[in-house]
Amino acid sequence: MNKMDFPAARSFALNPGAEPGSPEALAPYQDYGDRSYSTDRYVSREWAKREWDNMWTRIWTLAGVAKDIPEVGDYFKYDLGPESFIVTRHGTGPNDISAYYNVCHHRGNRLVMSEFGHAASFKCAFHSWEWNLDGTLKNIQDRETFRTAVVADDPPLSQVRCELWDGFIFINMDLNAGPLLDFIGPLVEHMKAYRFADMHVVKDLETPWPCNWKIGHDAFIEVYHVHAVHPEILSFFNDREVQWDTYPNGMSRQLLKFGEISPKLDDHETLNEGLKYLLSEVDVTPEQFRGQPNDARRVLQEAKRAWAAKRGIDYSEFTDNQLTDDWNYSIFPNVTFNAHPEGLLIQRFRPHRSDPEQMTYDLLVLIRPVDDPNYKVPAYMGVEDGTDLSGKVRPERMHIKYGDDGLGYVINQDASMMGYVHQGVQSRGYKGARYSDQEQQLRHWHNELELYVKGEK
Numbered sequence: 001m002n003k004m005d006f007p008a009a010r011s012f013a014l015n016p017g018a019e020p021g022s023p024e025a026l027a028p029y030q031d032y033g034d035r036s037y038s039t040d041r042y043v044s045r046e047w048a049k050r051e052w053d054n055m056w057t058r059i060w061t062l063a064g065v066a067k068d069i070p071e072v073g074d075y076f077k078y079d080l081g082p083e084s085f086i087v088t089r090h091g092t093g094p095n096d097i098s099a100y101y102n103v104c105h106h107r108g109n110r111l112v113m114s115e116f117g118h119a120a121s122f123k124c125a126f127h128s129w130e131w132n133l134d135g136t137l138k139n140i141q142d143r144e145t146f147r148t149a150v151v152a153d154d155p156p157l158s159q160v161r162c163e164l165w166d167g168f169i170f171i172n173m174d175l176n177a178g179p180l181l182d183f184i185g186p187l188v189e190h191m192k193a194y195r196f197a198d199m200h201v202v203k204d205l206e207t208p209w210p211c212n213w214k215i216g217h218d219a220f221i222e223v224y225h226v227h228a229v230h231p232e233i234l235s236f237f238n239d240r241e242v243q244w245d246t247y248p249n250g251m252s253r254q255l256l257k258f259g260e261i262s263p264k265l266d267d268h269e270t271l272n273e274g275l276k277y278l279l280s281e282v283d284v285t286p287e288q289f290r291g292q293p294n295d296a297r298r299v300l301q302e303a304k305r306a307w308a309a310k311r312g313i314d315y316s317e318f319t320d321n322q323l324t325d326d327w328n329y330s331i332f333p334n335v336t337f338n339a340h341p342e343g344l345l346i347q348r349f350r351p352h353r354s355d356p357e358q359m360t361y362d363l364l365v366l367i368r369p370v371d372d373p374n375y376k377v378p379a380y381m382g383v384e385d386g387t388d389l390s391g392k393v394r395p396e397r398m399h400i401k402y403g404d405d406g407l408g409y410v411i412n413q414d415a416s417m418m419g420y421v422h423q424g425v426q427s428r429g430y431k432g433a434r435y436s437d438q439e440q441q442l443r444h445w446h447n448e449l450e451l452y453v454k455g456e457k
């Protein structure tokens with residue numbers, strides 16, 4: 001087995017023979033040197049303003065899921081920093097989705113207040129100005145009382161760019177931005193096999209965290225903290241043989257091997273409870289298991305193919321590694337995808353409307369439909385027992401207070417650190433981040449952020 005050798009080997013290669021450019025290929029290491037990273041990015045209002053002006057208003061961000069607005073007139077609200085948007089289906093074609101600033105042209109009231117809804121038109125609750133789903137003006141109450149010039153332009157709703165990637169709706173406030181798929185780049189090809197557009201939402205929650213949005217996000221593009229914060233996972237996660245890849249536009253990923261014991265644990269002889277549990281999910285009992293505990297990953301891969309074939313699920317487009325591992329993507333600037341053949345766990349980190357010391361954490365879980373009434377989603381998807389998996393019921397968004405249970409065991413462990421880290425980075429005794437190569441995604445990510453904030457991108 002290859003052992004990672006820091007710093008000579010910058011990344012483990014999951015499949016050293018992978019064709020360059022193919023989904024499993026190791027991307028060339030990008031050397032950002034060894035400098036430290038300033039702390040003002042987490043706390044300063046000046047930094048937050050430049051971040052908003054130079055990045056957020058010019059970049060594609062994930063607004064939501066197309067399956068959540070299947071009918072003409074369905075909409076959802078997407079709040080980002082000080083802005084709010086309405087994303088709505090105005091026609092029956094797959095791309096007949098538009099996004100508008102959620103604001104009335106009369107005196108600036110928000111047009112929609114609910115997170116999801118259905119409307120024939122958008123009518124302001126203050127003085128009843130009204131717009132069609134396609135954004136054109138429908139009616140101005142008592143129009144004859146306005147001087148002609150005031151409303152001569154029949155103001156349409158202010159539109160933002162809106163494009164789709166495999167069932168996900170992204171928006172961009174920059175009307176001259178390049179196409180979404182060019183921005184996402186090679187990740188589009190990497191994740192083709194997952195067919196996200198076929199999946200549906202089974203879990204949706206949001207919670208405020210007492211930290212800058214980047215403190216939250218930083219913790220999810222490295223697994224260096226796993227041994228300390230999530231030690232339970234080490235029984236079935238090899239945290240030292242991780243493939244890290246960086247891509248254009250701040251994108252990156254880590255490929256995380258499940259079904260192998262961490263080298264940080266001493267016992268590699270016993271088939272531990274973590275591995276037993278993973279095996280049980282694909283109907284392999286400890287008695288049936290043959291080989292050493294670290295053979296579990298291979299056994300899982302074979303069993304998963306057989307398990308899926310028995311249920312008529314097509315896993316033929318997935319590599320063996322994709323069947324067991326967590327393909328964990330960072331979609332710049334504020335989203336991570338944990339992709340598995342069974343589904344996708346999305347985390348989104350949104351800046352607060354005015355305070356750089358607060359953020360909103362969003363968790364969305366989508367699953368691939370399985371026609372089996374006894375189907376249970378693997379535990380790593382974080383879906384509670386008893387959840388309706390049929391796709392017929394779209395679960396309501398849960399709003400969870402900071403510190404309350406509800407995020408799930410593992411993410412609660414992460415969440416509990418965030419407030420302390422945010423306080424710590426403000427200390428006069430702290431001189432800025434020192435990253436290891438295990439945190440190379442952080443260097444890549446923060447370098448990209450700085451390009452925007454300095455006005456170089």
Ligand code: FES
Nearest residue numbers: 104106107124127
């Ligand atoms: S603010 Fe919307 S109609 Fe007056």
Ligand SMILES: [Fe+2]
Nearest residue numbers: 219229230414
């Ligand atoms: Fe974590």
